[in-house]
Amino acid sequence: MIRILVERNDREQVERVLITGHANYSEHGTDIVCAAVSGISIGLVNAIEKMFGCKVHADDDREGKLDCRFPGKLSDPAKREQVRLLMEAMVVSLKNVADEFPSYVKMKERIQ
Numbered sequence: 001m002i003r004i005l006v007e008r009n010d011r012e013q014v015e016r017v018l019i020t021g022h023a024n025y026s027e028h029g030t031d032i033v034c035a036a037v038s039g040i041s042i043g044l045v046n047a048i049e050k051m052f053g054c055k056v057h058a059d060d061d062r063e064g065k066l067d068c069r070f071p072g073k074l075s076d077p078a079k080r081e082q083v084r085l086l087m088e089a090m091v092v093s094l095k096n097v098a099d100e101f102p103s104y105v106k107m108k109e110r111i112q
Contacts (some may be wrong), residue, residue, distance in 0.1 A: 002037055004098065004107040006091050014087040015112060017041070017094070019066045023104040033104045036097045041066050044090040052079050056087075 002023050007016040019041055023033035045057050045068050054074050058067035070087060074080050098105040 002033070002105045004037075004094055004105065006107065006109040007112050008109060009112055012111070013070075013084055014091055015070045017066075017068045017087065017090060019068075019094075020064060022064055023101070025101065025104050033097065033101045037094060037105065040090060040093045040097070041068065044068075044086055044093075048083055048086050052083055054083070056083075 002019065002021045005016070005018040006014060007018075009015050019037065023031055023037070025031045025033040045066070048054070048056050052071075052074065054071040056068050056071055058069070061067055068087070068090070071083065074083060094105075095107055098107040
């Protein structure tokens with residue numbers, strides 16, 4: 001089971017997306033659920049880091065774990081909004097996968 005925790009601030013903006021586990025939908029290398037979650041999350045993390053030059057993933061990320069946090073040191077307001085938009089897009093896309101495969105992906109949201 002893949003578990004996704006989305007933490008939002010009091011303005012309902014995404015501050016953190018923590019993804020853990022494995023879908024076990026099918027054999028390793030053919031698991032479309034795992035591929036979807038990985039493609040969405042890693043793709044958007046890489047895009048944010050490359051486009052804005054800020055780190056959003058945790059140092060201890062590994063297979064089966066991705067911890068993406070909004071970069072607090074990003075001072076440019078326009079860039080902050082763009083990063084927030086991409087993080088929200090990641091959440092929307094991950095929610096679509098969770099809705100389509102509820103036996104394999106669970107998503108929980110909470111206000112910090």
